[in-house]
Structure formats: structure tokens, C-alpha cells
Amino acid sequence: MSGGRFAPDKAPERQSLPVAKWPEQDRIVWEAACTPTSILEDSGGELTHLAPISQRKTAKGWGRFINHLRFNDRNALLEPVTARVTLGRVRGYVRRLEELGNSTHTILCRLQELADAARILAPDGDFSFINRIASHVRAQHRPARPKHNRVMxxxxxxxxxxxxxxxxxxxxxxxxxxxxxxxxxxxxxxxxxxxxxxxxxxxxxxxxxxxxxxxxxxxxxxxxxxxxxxxxxxxxxxxxxxxxxxxxxxxxxxxxxxxxxxxxxxxxxxxxxxxxxxxxxxxxxxxxxxxxxxxxxxxxxxxxxxxxTIASHAPEHIHAAAPLLGHATLRTTEKFYRQARAQEGQKRYVSIIQDIRRKAHG
Incomplete structure (x- = not known):
């Protein structure tokens, strides 16, 4: 691919292959999984219980993996899903995602989408190795930038x-x-x-x-x-x-x-x-x-x-953030309270050190 022709995030290899361009068997199974058996019922394929946006997210994840194979291992597309999704190929996919500059968080999302799609397309396959690869990636995870905001x-x-x-x-x-x-x-x-x-x-x-x-x-x-x-x-x-x-x-x-x-x-x-x-x-x-x-x-x-902001300036009201943010439980919100308390503890710790040094040099 010639340099400068595509922005890094628009390069063809980074794109998701649409369902219509998937291998035929993949497409047939996927469309069946997304199709209700009756317009009057909520029953049908395995994915009919999911919101359309969740279906699209998983489809995009599989489309990215298929697109990766198009560029790096094209013959794999001729194989059934159980033979196509192997430990070596998924490791190669992860390496390529790293080379393309994806954060570990993004790679974990891609692996989750890949595992979800593979289980739908080949329900009898054993794809537990994807979770093991994800665990290894997670152990090395470093956020692309700190989650806490310096700006209030x-x-x-x-x-x-x-x-x-x-x-x-x-x-x-x-x-x-x-x-x-x-x-x-x-x-x-x-x-x-x-x-x-x-x-x-x-x-x-x-x-x-x-x-x-x-x-x-x-x-x-x-x-x-x-x-x-x-x-x-x-x-x-x-x-x-x-x-x-x-x-x-x-x-x-x-x-x-x-x-x-x-x-x-x-x-x-x-x-x-x-x-x-x-x-x-x-x-x-x-x-x-x-x-x-x-x-x-x-x-x-x-x-x-x-x-x-609430955790830093009014931690006693942190639980009010849950309904504001639409969190189903307080668990997601409480991490910010813990973060604020940790920052407060660190400041007090530094203050103690400074007091000790001042007294020592009194």
C-alpha cells in the first residue's frame, strides 16, 4: 500500500468487511442467527434477543478478522470456521493489531467480538483459546491515556x-x-x-x-x-x-x-x-x-x-452520579469515589513526609 494514500485509521486493512462480502457459509449462518422465526414473536436465531447495535458490533468484529485474513492469509477464507479460527491465526491477528497501533483496550474488544461471532458461526467449535489470549493481553494492559481526567x-x-x-x-x-x-x-x-x-x-x-x-x-x-x-x-x-x-x-x-x-x-x-x-x-x-x-x-x-468532579469536590454525593449517568448499579460510579479517596490519601501522605522533613531540619 503506497504511503500517504490512506489515513492510518482509513487504511483498507483496518476496515471491517461487510456481511455481504463474507464467505458464503458465514453469511448464511449469520443472517439466520439474526432472523426471527416470526414477526409476531421474539423467538428465532441466537442473536434476535440482542439490540441491532449489538448485532452490528459483533458483525463488525468478525468482518475485521475476515478482512485481516484477506490481506494476510487469504487461503484461510476457503476453510470452515472451526478450521479457520486457530490459535496461530488469532495470535497473528493480535500481533497485526498491535503493529497497526491499536491500544490493548481496542484489542480486547476485537477479541471479544471475534469470540462472540465464532461461537455463533460454529457453535460446536472450541474457541476457549481466544479467552486465554485475551487474558494474556489483559495482563499487559496499559490504558492509552489515564482514565481519570485532569480537566474538571x-x-x-x-x-x-x-x-x-x-x-x-x-x-x-x-x-x-x-x-x-x-x-x-x-x-x-x-x-x-x-x-x-x-x-x-x-x-x-x-x-x-x-x-x-x-x-x-x-x-x-x-x-x-x-x-x-x-x-x-x-x-x-x-x-x-x-x-x-x-x-x-x-x-x-x-x-x-x-x-x-x-x-x-x-x-x-x-x-x-x-x-x-x-x-x-x-x-x-x-x-x-x-x-x-x-x-x-x-x-x-x-x-x-x-x-x-463530584468525587473530588463533593465525595459525599458520589452516589448521585449513578442515576445521572444512567448506571444500572453503583459499582461503576464507586470507582471514582475510590479514585478520589486514593488521591486524597496520597496528598496527605506527601504532606506527612514534608512535615517530617521540616521537623528533621528544624
């Missing part, structure tokens, strides 16, 4: 207000885009929804105005935990949101570009008048925070930031 929620909120305030002196289009970006940061700070839900906020449906207040409402079908979610926006956010709806959103809706889709009542609008996509929102948030704070903060990390 109040700092991002301050940035968000500044971005929106600056737009009064800007050209209309640049001002509308920057105001939108500032409002995205502000709402993510106050209500760190999962990216899919946040991007899809829709006026009159998931974002409603009633009794003089704005509410975000998600149905069980829209949430990861399949639980109803409802939260009111702080009254301080109302004027900023309403300015966006009255001035900047209509301006963006009126824009056109090479690609255009009807914006409908979607809240977030792109620079060409279409609904903002999940990837575009991810890129905007990461780019802005990276430029200001020196580290990219993805939309998902706002969830960690919310828990970290």
Missing part, C-alpha cells in the same frame, strides 16, 4: 460560556457554528448523556419544554439500560439554549452543501444544514477540548469527568 467539569463549562459569548463579534456562519459547539460543551457538562442519545436529541420528543422548563426525556428503547430517563436542564441553561433555537439553529438549517439531509426537529445541526452525525459531534468536541486543554476529551469522557 467547571473548566469545560467556563470554556463553553466563553465560546458562546465570543460569537457576537463573528461572521454569522462562524458564529452559529461556534455557538452550537459551545452549547454542546455546556449541555454535555451538565447532562453527560451517551453520545448516541446526545446526538439524537430532538425538539418536541427527547428535548421538551413544559411548565416553563426544559427537560430531556429518553424512553426505555433509547437507553442502554432500558430504563426511562428524565432530567430537567438547570434554569441557567435555558436562555443559552433558547438563543441557539431562535438565532443560530435556524441559520444552520438554512445552509446547504454537497451532502444534505432534512434536519427535521433535530437539535444539533451541521454547517451544511443536515443533522449533526455522531462522528462529527465526537470530532468537534475532541478537537475543541484538545486545542484548549492539551488533551482531547471525547463526549464519553464527559461522563467520567462528571463522576470525577
Amino acid at each position: 467539569a467547571d473548566e469545560v463549562a467556563t470554556l463553553a460560556y466563553r465560546l458562546m459569548e465570543e460569537t457576537s463579534a463573528m461572521l454569522p456562519k462562524h458564529g452559529a457554528i461556534q455557538y452550537r459547539d459551545g452549547l454542546i460543551l455546556l449541555l454535555l457538562t451538565h447532562l453527560p448523556l451517551r453520545r448516541k442519545n446526545f446526538t439524537a436529541l430532538t425538539l418536541g420528543e427527547s428535548l421538551v419544554f413544559r411548565q416553563g422548563q426544559w427537560f430531556v426525556i429518553l424512553t426505555p428503547a433509547q437507553t442502554k439500560t432500558h430504563a426511562h430517563f428524565e432530567a430537567s436542564l438547570h434554569c441557567d441553561l435555558g436562555p443559552w439554549l433558547e438563543d441557539y433555537l431562535a438565532l443560530h439553529r435556524p441559520f444552520l438549517v438554512a445552509q446547504t452543501g454537497r451532502w444534505h439531509a432534512d434536519a427535521g426537529n433535530r437539535l444539533w445541526i451541521s454547517s451544511h444544514g443536515s443533522p449533526l452525525t455522531e462522528m462529527a459531534l465526537y470530532d468537534r468536541v475532541s478537537h475543541i477540548t484538545g486545542a484548549v486543554f492539551g488533551e482531547n476529551i471525547s463526549p464519553h469522557q464527559f461522563r467520567d469527568m462528571a463522576a470525577s
Whole structure:
């Protein structure tokens, strides 16, 4: 592959082969697993109980492995799944993922997807070695960057207000885009929804105005935990949101570009008048925070930031973060409390050392 032709993350070898291009037997078995036996029932193939997004995630994982074989061991595609998925080939897959710059977290996800798909495509096969490989990778796991955030929620909120305030002196289009970006940061700070839900906020449906207040409402079908979610926006956010709806959103809706889709009542609008996509929102948030704070903060990390901020500044209220973040249990949230307590303990420890040294040199 010639250098410079593809961005590293867009190189063909890194892509997932779509189901339609899988080996025929793989495709037939997969489609059967995803097909209900009756449109009136929830029964059918092994994957019919999963949400479509979960089915797609596993399919993409298998598609990546198949694509890896296309580039590195093409004859393997002629073999049945039980003969194709071997210890040596999975190890080779992991080595190649490492060479392509994937983090250990990403590799663990790929192995999980591979194991899940292999069990569906060849239920009689023994793929336990994939879990053993994953255990070895997990033992060497080092996060791509620290999970804890150096940036706290109040700092991002301050940035968000500044971005929106600056737009009064800007050209209309640049001002509308920057105001939108500032409002995205502000709402993510106050209500760190999962990216899919946040991007899809829709006026009159998931974002409603009633009794003089704005509410975000998600149905069980829209949430990861399949639980109803409802939260009111702080009254301080109302004027900023309403300015966006009255001035900047209509301006963006009126824009056109090479690609255009009807914006409908979607809240977030792109620079060409279409609904903002999940990837575009991810890129905007990461780019802005990276430029200001020196580290990219993805939309998902706002969830960690919310828990970290509460744990650091008001640890007695950490359990309030669970319903805010839509966690089914407190277990996920409590790690931030432990993290904050550990940081506090370390600070006290250093303080004790300094006191001892001062007394010694008194």
C-alpha cells in the first residue's frame, strides 16, 4: 500500500468487511442467527434477543478478522470456521493489531467480538483459546491515556460560556457554528448523556419544554439500560439554549452543501444544514477540548469527568452520579469515589513526609 494514500485509521486493512462480502457459509449462518422465526414473536436465531447495535458490533468484529485474513492469509477464507479460527491465526491477528497501533483496550474488544461471532458461526467449535489470549493481553494492559481526567467539569463549562459569548463579534456562519459547539460543551457538562442519545436529541420528543422548563426525556428503547430517563436542564441553561433555537439553529438549517439531509426537529445541526452525525459531534468536541486543554476529551469522557468532579469536590454525593449517568448499579460510579479517596490519601501522605522533613531540619 503506497504511503500517504490512506489515513492510518482509513487504511483498507483496518476496515471491517461487510456481511455481504463474507464467505458464503458465514453469511448464511449469520443472517439466520439474526432472523426471527416470526414477526409476531421474539423467538428465532441466537442473536434476535440482542439490540441491532449489538448485532452490528459483533458483525463488525468478525468482518475485521475476515478482512485481516484477506490481506494476510487469504487461503484461510476457503476453510470452515472451526478450521479457520486457530490459535496461530488469532495470535497473528493480535500481533497485526498491535503493529497497526491499536491500544490493548481496542484489542480486547476485537477479541471479544471475534469470540462472540465464532461461537455463533460454529457453535460446536472450541474457541476457549481466544479467552486465554485475551487474558494474556489483559495482563499487559496499559490504558492509552489515564482514565481519570485532569480537566474538571467547571473548566469545560467556563470554556463553553466563553465560546458562546465570543460569537457576537463573528461572521454569522462562524458564529452559529461556534455557538452550537459551545452549547454542546455546556449541555454535555451538565447532562453527560451517551453520545448516541446526545446526538439524537430532538425538539418536541427527547428535548421538551413544559411548565416553563426544559427537560430531556429518553424512553426505555433509547437507553442502554432500558430504563426511562428524565432530567430537567438547570434554569441557567435555558436562555443559552433558547438563543441557539431562535438565532443560530435556524441559520444552520438554512445552509446547504454537497451532502444534505432534512434536519427535521433535530437539535444539533451541521454547517451544511443536515443533522449533526455522531462522528462529527465526537470530532468537534475532541478537537475543541484538545486545542484548549492539551488533551482531547471525547463526549464519553464527559461522563467520567462528571463522576470525577463530584468525587473530588463533593465525595459525599458520589452516589448521585449513578442515576445521572444512567448506571444500572453503583459499582461503576464507586470507582471514582475510590479514585478520589486514593488521591486524597496520597496528598496527605506527601504532606506527612514534608512535615517530617521540616521537623528533621528544624
